[in-house]
Amino acid sequence: VDRQQLERFTAGDRSAVRQMYAEYGRAVYALAYRVLRDHGLAEEAVQTTMLNAWRNAARFDPERDIGPWLYTIARRAAIDVYRREQRHQSAELVDTDIAVLPNSLDEVWQAWQIHQALAQIPEAEREIVRCTHYLGLTQEQTADRLGIPVGTVKSRSHRAYRRLADLLGHLREATA
Amino acid sequence: MEIGLRDPLLWVDPPAELEHTIVDLIAGTGGIPVTRKRRGFAIGAAAVIVAVTAGAGMLIATRAQSADWELTMPGVAPGIPAATVSGWITPGGTRVVMAAEGLGEAPAGHAYELWFSSGATHISAGTFTSLERPVELTVAVARRDYPRLWLTLEPIDEDPTPSRVVLFDVGG
Numbered sequence: 001v002d003r004q005q006l007e008r009f010t011a012g013d014r015s016a017v018r019q020m021y022a023e024y025g026r027a028v029y030a031l032a033y034r035v036l037r038d039h040g041l042a043e044e045a046v047q048t049t050m051l052n053a054w055r056n057a058a059r060f061d062p063e064r065d066i067g068p069w070l071y072t073i074a075r076r077a078a079i080d081v082y083r084r085e086q087r088h089q090s091a092e093l094v095d096t097d098i099a100v101l102p103n104s105l106d107e108v109w110q111a112w113q114i115h116q117a118l119a120q121i122p123e124a125e126r127e128i129v130r131c132t133h134y135l136g137l138t139q140e141q142t143a144d145r146l147g148i149p150v151g152t153v154k155s156r157s158h159r160a161y162r163r164l165a166d167l168l169g170h171l172r173e174a175t176a
Numbered sequence: 177m178e179i180g181l182r183d184p185l186l187w188v189d190p191p192a193e194l195e196h197t198i199v200d201l202i203a204g205t206g207g208i209p210v211t212r213k214r215r216g217f218a219i220g221a222a223a224v225i226v227a228v229t230a231g232a233g234m235l236i237a238t239r240a241q242s243a244d245w246e247l248t249m250p251g252v253a254p255g256i257p258a259a260t261v262s263g264w265i266t267p268g269g270t271r272v273v274m275a276a277e278g279l280g281e282a283p284a285g286h287a288y289e290l291w292f293s294s295g296a297t298h299i300s301a302g303t304f305t306s307l308e309r310p311v312e313l314t315v316a317v318a319r320r321d322y323p324r325l326w327l328t329l330e331p332i333d334e335d336p337t338p339s340r341v342v343l344f345d346v347g348g
Contacts, residue, residue, distance in 0.1 A: 014203040021195050029190035043194055044321070050198045051299070051316055080297050084321075114180045133181040164181075 003062040010057040021050065024067075027115035028074045034108055035078040041085065048077040071112050117167035125160035128153055201269065201316040243273075245319060249327070249344035259307075259344050261290075261325060269316035272301060274327075279307040279343070282329060289330045290315075291338055292322035298338055303330065323347040 008016035025046065032045035052073050060069060118126050131142040139157065143150040180186065243262035250258050259276035274290060282288050282305045290301040292315055299322055301315035319325070326345040328338045 012203050014199055017199045017202045018195065021198050025190060025195060025198070029194070030186060030188050033188045034185045039191070042188075043191065043197075046190065046194060047198060047201060047316070048297070051201060054202045055300070077297075080295065084294060110180065111183065111186055114183075114186060118186075129181060130187060134184065134187045136182075168180075 006057055006060065006062045006066075009054065012054070017050075017054070020053070023119060024070055025050070027112055027119065028070065030115055031071070031074050031108055031112055032078040032081075034111060035075070036082055036085075041081050042078075045074070045078040045081045048081070049074040052077065067112075067116050071109065074112075075108060114168065117164050120167060121160055121163045125156045125163070128156045129160050129164070132157060247325070247346055249276075249325065249346045252342055252345055256343055259327065263319055265318065266314070269314060270301075270318055271312065271314050273310050273312045274307070275310040276307045276344075281306045281308065285332055287330050287332060288343070289328050289338070291324075291326050291328065292317050292319065293324040293326065294322045297322070319347075 005016055005019065009020050028046050028049050029042055032042035032049070033039065036042050036045060049070070053070055056073075060066065118129065121129075127146065128142060131137045131145060132139065137145060139150055139153045143153045146153070244265045246260065246262045248258055248260055257276055257278040259274060259279070261275075262273045264271045270292075272290070279288075287303040287305050288307060289303045290313060292299045292301055299315060299317050302311075302313040304311045304313075324345070324347040326338075327343045329341040329343060330339050
C-alpha cells in the first residue's frame, strides 16, 4: 500500500477501500475466525477492523509495512468481540461456538504471515497450494479438479513453494 | 510451513457479501475519517452534511418514520440541558438524530463529538459545531453492540481519542 493508495483509502474512495479489502480482508477474516470460531462474529470483527483502519489511516506512516499495523488492529478487534461475548455469558456461544482464546497469540501472528505470503503469490499458484495442502489432493487429482495438465500442476506447485519459502523463510529460522 | 499450509483455519473464506458491506460502510459514510488530524475538514464536512440534510428535508423524512430506539441523555452537570437521541437501524449501521435545545454553538476551537462505545472501543458518529438545530449523523455500528452513547466537547487538534469533557453519557 503506497502513500497514494492510503490517501485514497483515508478519503473513503470506494475503489481504494475495495483494494484494501482485496489485499487484507481474507487475512483479517481468518485471524478473526481463528480467535472467535464463529462466522458472524468474525464478520463483525472484520468490519470493525476495516473501520478502525480507515479512521486511523491518516496517522499511519505509508513508508512502513501496513501488514503488522493492520494485524494489531484486527487482533484487538477480535479480542474485543471475544471479551464482549464472554461478558454476555451466553452459554450457547461460550460452550459451543467460541473456542478459548489461543494460548499463544504467536500462532495467530504466524498464521497472519502465512496468509500474507499466500496473498502475494499468483491466484493460480495459490489454488494449487489450496488443493494439495488443504484439500489433500494428489497432483493428478488437482489437475482433474482444475482442468489443467499434471505438468502445469507440478510447475506451478514448484514455483508456489519456492515463493512461499522465500516469503516465509524467517518463520523457519525462528522455529529452528 | 507445510504444517501451516494444511491448517484448515488458514483457508477459511469470508462471505462474498462482506466486501460490499465494508465498502458501503466506509465509502457510504461519506469518506470522512473523524481523526483529529483532519477534524477541521471533518467538521466542515459535517456542517455541510447537516445543512444539506436539513435543506433537503431528509431529516423530516427520517423523523416521519418512527425510530428504532430513542433515549434521553441527561446533562452530566448543572446547566447542561437534556438531549434526545433517536436511532434508525440501517443496512450500513445506524442513523441518529440528536437534539439538545439550549446547548447552542461549541466554543471557538472546539466541536461536539458523539460516540458509540463498547468497553474501551469508541466509534465516533461524527463531529458538529452547533446543536441549535437537530443534527443527523450516521455511524457504521449498531447500538446493540455499542450501547454507550456519549457526547464530548473536543478541541480541534490531532488527537483522535475522546476528550475528558463529557456533556452527556448514557448506557455506560
